Amino acid sequence: QVQLVESGGGLVKPGGSLRLSCAASGFTFSDYYMNWIRQAPGKGLEWVSYISSSGSTIYYADSVKGRFTISRDNAKNSLYLQMNSLRAEDTAVYYCARDGAAVAGYWGQGTLVTVSS
Amino acid sequence: QSALTQPASVSGSPGQSITISCTGTSSDVGGYNYVSWYQQHPGKAPKLMIYDVSNRPSGVSNRFSGSKSGNTASLTISGLQAGDEADYYCSSYTSSSTPVFGGGTKLTVL
DSSP, rough: OOOEEEEEEEOOOOTOOOEEEEEEEEGGGSSSEEEEEOOOOTSOOEEEEEEEESSSOEEEEEETTTTTEEEEEEETEEEEEEEESGGGOEEEEEEEEEEEESOOOOOOEEEEEEEEO | OOOBOOOEEEOTTOOOOEEEEOOTTTTTTTOSSOOEEEOOOTOOOOOEBBTTTTOOOOOOTTEEEEETTTTTEEEEEEEEOGGEEEEEEEEEEEESSEEEOOEEEEEOOO
């Protein structure tokens, strides 16, 4: 069955960097668009970024443009999110989700990123 | 892209039906048949309940249905059950080629 497992979250100081990973299994990873979606504590869902199956098409939310970089390694069935210049408002649970810009059919369990001094 | 507008909370008694609205613009909800609905229980990841306005993924109860009229999409849950108590989020594809979520609706089963 489809499994998405995020890792790499943790506590980081403002201005710091963090790299999230998402390990995929149970489906042909290279066939699917992938998303990063986040949820601040007690708040709603916010889409962060998506990447096409080949990696040739990438979009970012305005709130992270220029600071975050999404990438994928289809040989390793893995999705990544490099987060630089982190701010307090980036504190959230980060989910990877499969399927594309119009729908997120499968979600991981999330990884918590806390930006605090 | 501004978030889609959902009521903060709705409630209903077991067995009743409720409807959650999701209002956008012609650049998102009104312009595409790509509205999705997600259910999220506390401490859990969201689960897809409806996609492409009115389609249910395999395994989702037919008590859940979706529709759209103009710039407003709706999720209807019939035969309310205690386990339906959760947060519900809509999302839509937009003219910016990106998705946008609603602010979320807390459903309370009385």
